[in-house]
Amino acid sequence: MSDLDEFKATYFDECSELLNELEEQFVAIEEGERDADRLNAVFRAIHSVKGGAGAFGFSGLVGFAHEYESLLDFVRNGKVELTDDVVTLCIKANDLVSDFVDAARSGEELAEDYGAEEKARFVALCKGDNADDDDDEDGEPLEEFDIEFTPVLVNLEDAGNDRDGWLVEFTPHRELYSRANDPLLLLRELAEIGEIDVKVLLGDVPTLGDFEPFAVYCTWEIFVIGEDVTEEKIREVFEFVEGDCDLKISEQEAREEEADDLDDEDVPSFADLAAEIKPKETPKPAAAKTVAPEAGGEGKSATPVGVQSIRVDLDKVDRVVNMVGELVITQSMLNQQMDDNLKARYQELVRGLEVLGQTTRGLQDSVMAIRAQPVKSVFSRMPRLVRELAAKTEKKIKLEMVGENTEIDKTIIEQLSDPLTHMIRNSADHGIESIETRVENGKPEMGTIRLSADQAGGSILIIVEDDGAGVNRERVLQVARDRGVIGEEQQLTDEQIDNLIFAPGFSTADAISDISGRGVGMDVVVSNIKKMGGSVNVRSWPGKGTRMTLRLPLTLAVLDVMLVKVANCPYVIPLSVIVETIQSSRAEFERLPSGDRVLQVRGEYVQSVDLATRFDLVTDAEEENRFVVLCETEGSSKVAVIVDAIIGQQQVVIKSLEENFESIDGVAGGTILGDGSVALILDVQGLRARNNHRNAA
Numbered sequence: 001m002s003d004l005d006e007f008k009a010t011y012f013d014e015c016s017e018l019l020n021e022l023e024e025q026f027v028a029i030e031e032g033e034r035d036a037d038r039l040n041a042v043f044r045a046i047h048s049v050k051g052g053a054g055a056f057g058f059s060g061l062v063g064f065a066h067e068y069e070s071l072l073d074f075v076r077n078g079k080v081e082l083t084d085d086v087v088t089l090c091i092k093a094n095d096l097v098s099d100f101v102d103a104a105r106s107g108e109e110l111a112e113d114y115g116a117e118e119k120a121r122f123v124a125l126c127k128g129d130n131a132d133d134d135d136d137e138d139g140e141p142l143e144e145f146d147i148e149f150t151p152v153l154v155n156l157e158d159a160g161n162d163r164d165g166w167l168v169e170f171t172p173h174r175e176l177y178s179r180a181n182d183p184l185l186l187l188r189e190l191a192e193i194g195e196i197d198v199k200v201l202l203g204d205v206p207t208l209g210d211f212e213p214f215a216v217y218c219t220w221e222i223f224v225i226g227e228d229v230t231e232e233k234i235r236e237v238f239e240f241v242e243g244d245c246d247l248k249i250s251e252q253e254a255r256e257e258e259a260d261d262l263d264d265e266d267v268p269s270f271a272d273l274a275a276e277i278k279p280k281e282t283p284k285p286a287a288a289k290t291v292a293p294e295a296g297g298e299g300k301s302a303t304p305v306g307v308q309s310i311r312v313d314l315d316k317v318d319r320v321v322n323m324v325g326e327l328v329i330t331q332s333m334l335n336q337q338m339d340d341n342l343k344a345r346y347q348e349l350v351r352g353l354e355v356l357g358q359t360t361r362g363l364q365d366s367v368m369a370i371r372a373q374p375v376k377s378v379f380s381r382m383p384r385l386v387r388e389l390a391a392k393t394e395k396k397i398k399l400e401m402v403g404e405n406t407e408i409d410k411t412i413i414e415q416l417s418d419p420l421t422h423m424i425r426n427s428a429d430h431g432i433e434s435i436e437t438r439v440e441n442g443k444p445e446m447g448t449i450r451l452s453a454d455q456a457g458g459s460i461l462i463i464v465e466d467d468g469a470g471v472n473r474e475r476v477l478q479v480a481r482d483r484g485v486i487g488e489e490q491q492l493t494d495e496q497i498d499n500l501i502f503a504p505g506f507s508t509a510d511a512i513s514d515i516s517g518r519g520v521g522m523d524v525v526v527s528n529i530k531k532m533g534g535s536v537n538v539r540s541w542p543g544k545g546t547r548m549t550l551r552l553p554l555t556l557a558v559l560d561v562m563l564v565k566v567a568n569c570p571y572v573i574p575l576s577v578i579v580e581t582i583q584s585s586r587a588e589f590e591r592l593p594s595g596d597r598v599l600q601v602r603g604e605y606v607q608s609v610d611l612a613t614r615f616d617l618v619t620d621a622e623e624e625n626r627f628v629v630l631c632e633t634e635g636s637s638k639v640a641v642i643v644d645a646i647i648g649q650q651q652v653v654i655k656s657l658e659e660n661f662e663s664i665d666g667v668a669g670g671t672i673l674g675d676g677s678v679a680l681i682l683d684v685q686g687l688r689a690r691n692n693h694r695n696a697a
Contacts (some may be wrong), residue, residue: 007434007476010311011052015101018045021250023380027088030383034082042090049097051181053104053242055135061100064115068093071122073185080125089125091384093118130529165194165225166234176244183220189237223252262667266533313368314410317370324364325653328558331360332650332674337347364558364651368409373452375462376404378416382424382451396445397432399424400451409459412532412552416462419536421462423548424449426501431468431546441543443467447488456551459534459576465547473497495637498538498546502526528670531656535685537633551685559654560680563631563647563673567617570679572652573641577631577684581646585624599628601641606630607639609687614666618642631684639688650674654681 025042050065058693072090074080087098096115105109168190190196199221208219224234231249238247334353343350379401388608390397432438432447439445450465477497480486485503492500502525529536534552553559561572562581588600589608599606608628621644629641652671661670668683 058104061085067119067122167252168222170220171246174215176216197223316442336674366527372407379404400450406453427466431466460552467545470542564643565645567619579630582628584626606638610642633685
């Protein structure tokens with residue numbers, strides 16, 4: 001990969017982050033948080049995308065982003081009101097910017113008029129609020145760019161030239177304009193951090209025949225005054241043009257007025273422009289320079305600060321994760337080689353292995369923290385989806401999000417988008433009732449979908465809950481029988497009926513639409529979640545709503561487990577789902593009329609699954625010497641897993657079963673133990689569901 005390709009890859013990574021930030025900002029703006037900080041953050045994001053696009057010659061992206069940026073600038077300055085229609089237009093513009101970025105990344109060419117309608121609306125909005133200024137006395141529009149520039153000193157009113165300040169000598173390179181940068185915006189930024197005097201120098205302007213329209217022939221001397229102005233803040237203003245200009249910043253003492261002999265009528269006032277500028281907070285970069293005070297003075301020298309973050313390719317992190325996994329396996333192998341005699345003879349070696357174990361665990365936690373990201377990167381896409389679904393279904397729906405800062409493995413986050421999209425579509429289309437129906441049932445017109453994330457032990461719980469009509473169990477059961485999903489005489493519990501919505505090809509929609517009706521959405525949810533080693537459960541309350549729960553592992557790499565044996569075959573159960581262990585001789589089992597056993601635990605009857613029976617294994621272990629592992633699944637439901645022996649707790653490296661073999665009900669994956677043998681990782685929720693299905697059949 002060439003240096004240019006690496007720079008482009010970095011730019012596209014930054015674009016992804018900036019587009020996510022735009023989504024988050026507009027979620028807040030839609031909710032009414034339309035303060036200057038939000039608008040400034042949106043403007044900075046678009047400006048950053050445009051600046052990088054100009055550097056790489058992505059002309060289509062530059063042109064669209066420039067018009068969008070102009071609209072945002074008018075909004076920031078109060079010249080265009082930020083109405084709901086303007087917000088909707090901006091959200092659509094974010095989609096188009098994303099399309100331009102994707103096209104630039106893949107090398108595809110979009111149509112020349114792609115985004116032309118939105119660009120025309122940008123221009124119309126900007127001109128609409130300035131119609132009086134654009135028309136002359138006869139009502140005819142003035143010629144565009146009909147402006148004369150004069151190389152004179154421009155003074156702010158009360159600029160305070162009797163104070164010390166900073167002299168900025170700004171000499172743009174000729175290609176500044178072609179890279180989508182605008183000196184006027186830089187001057188406005190400077191005016192927001194202090195009071196300025198600007199001097200324009202036009203020494204190199206060629207004759208008209210040699211004039212290049214997109215070249216820069218001006219240089220500027222800018223005197224910046226303010227109590228809080230520092231070299232750091234000034235350099236932040238010019239950070240987007242750092243490679244496209246020569247910049248010199250020096251601290252200056254109070255200077256004399258240079259234009260006393262000029263006629264006031266010949267000096268255009270910059271104060272009128274500055275009066276329209278609203279102050280904003282300048283962003284703090286990750287790596288910044290600060291001005292440290294010296295003895296006898298303040299702000300006299302700049303002291304560099306170390307870089308606070310770096311960008312690392314994910315493949316490199318994955319290699320480290322894999323190495324940590326191999327280290328965990330090696331540590332397990334060493335521990336297994338240490339029998340009681342060796343432990344007694346080599347106590348120092350035992351202590352060394354204990355230290356190695358602690359260090360390995362600390363290394364694993366640190367590496368997992370590097371891969372962890374907040375789920376808000378996925379959650380931030382959902383408000384727009386809900387808004388679009390509400391418009392299509394003609395319903396009033398609001399989305400509440402909780403726990404979006406919960407961190408989860410990046411690999412899992414990347415696979416969450418499709419399941420969440422299908423679940424929210426299902427809630428909006430089938431769950432939330434129409435406005436008329438809600439009013440008749442005494443509910444508010446506005447339906448609510450609640451999306452939340454929380455950490456529970458070694459798992460992440462993501463819940464999609466609505467206050468709609470709930471699952472129509474009679475209709476679900478009838479459709480399932482009509483389509484052969486279940487038998488005609490098969491009897492199911494309410495929970496089993498609710499979970500039928502995840503069956504392949506199942507749908508209760510009367511007509512196929514672009515929202516639902518083909519019966520593939522919820523099946524995708526189960527398939528994708530199982531691939532991630534997770535599980536999904538639905539619970540519904542007729543007339544009150546439905547809750548769908550995703551249980552996902554914190555990471556797809558290393559897992560804390562309980563190692564058990566059945567018929568001399570090793571199995572592992574995730575430690576996060578285990579409640580307690582009970583010796584079979586002390587367990588109270590009861591028989592159901594069907595012949596199945598249930599475990600009575602403190603007055604509660606719990607379904608039991610014998611692993612030997614489940615996997616058709618022949619065990620010679622005596623019943624009273626076996627063990628029961630009580631596990632908890634979604635919705636606080638429990639299941640008792642019966643095993644021959646409990647070996648102990650340890651960490652294992654998760655290996656995908658589907659990639660190396662095929663999917664098996666009740667099995668989440670595999671792992672390699674310290675002695676080199678392969679053990680299956682049990683999916684307790686899958687075991688319980690499989691047992692339910694067998695009993696119902």
